Amino acid sequence: MEWHLLGLSFITVFLAEIGDKSQLAAIALGGSSKSPLAVFLGAVTALLLASFLGVIAGGEMAAFLPARVLKAIAAIGFALIAVRLLWPQEDLPEDSE
Amino acid sequence: MKSPAFVTNTAPEVKPAPKEQTEWLESVSRMEPATSVLAIPQQQKQPGKLKQPGAWSVFSSTFLTIFLAEMGDKTQLATLLMSAESQSPWVVFAGASAALIATSLLGVLLGRWLARCLSPKTLEISAATLLLFISVLLLWDVVNI
Numbered sequence: 001m002e003w004h005l006l007g008l009s010f011i012t013v014f015l016a017e018i019g020d021k022s023q024l025a026a027i028a029l030g031g032s033s034k035s036p037l038a039v040f041l042g043a044v045t046a047l048l049l050a051s052f053l054g055v056i057a058g059g060e061m062a063a064f065l066p067a068r069v070l071k072a073i074a075a076i077g078f079a080l081i082a083v084r085l086l087w088p089q090e091d092l093p094e095d096s097e
Numbered sequence: 098m099k100s101p102a103f104v105t106n107t108a109p110e111v112k113p114a115p116k117e118q119t120e121w122l123e124s125v126s127r128m129e130p131a132t133s134v135l136a137i138p139q140q141q142k143q144p145g146k147l148k149q150p151g152a153w154s155v156f157s158s159t160f161l162t163i164f165l166a167e168m169g170d171k172t173q174l175a176t177l178l179m180s181a182e183s184q185s186p187w188v189v190f191a192g193a194s195a196a197l198i199a200t201s202l203l204g205v206l207l208g209r210w211l212a213r214c215l216s217p218k219t220l221e222i223s224a225a226t227l228l229l230f231i232s233v234l235l236l237w238d239v240v241n242i
Binding site: 026062 | 156157158161166168173174175178181188189190192193194195197200202203205209212224225234
């Protein structure tokens, strides 16, 4: 069990998710609903499913591409996410998601 | 308050005139055993309050909203990239799942705390505004991809 990878994933996703649209939706829906438990379970199911699809897609990519290419793509991808977070006002010329 | 004139008081003990409509019905049915009118206390209907949706519809609408908001979101992207470049994608999934459960729990708890602080009207307006803001953000994402 790779504990540092587990910890890193936890922290990365936690920080990415705080203040994210889906958490704002959880706040709004959870506060205004009579059954916050249903909201919590619906949110968790949705997020776990989306995460699962991401892991499957990532696994598929890993099967096709060599390790160095994957790490390069991941590095560029994270840099783009960081830039987009730090400069929200600027219109980036190309938004490659 | 006087009892209605047509109610004949044949009971040995005189009951005081009831104030509530339900008690009046009960007293009438007690005096006339043939009456099948049951004194079911009327549920005080709160004026202007819509029927609350059931738990399942809340679950499914929350699920759909958040699932659609999350597809292509940076959180999902981060999970994808991390699981692609790590040799153990399921460890990444475990860490991501724990983080997502934690942030959802924080979100719902924060929502409940706000619900206790704000009046119901303010809460509804704030929740609606927040959800509209989210939909604007999503449309912005759609335009920018």
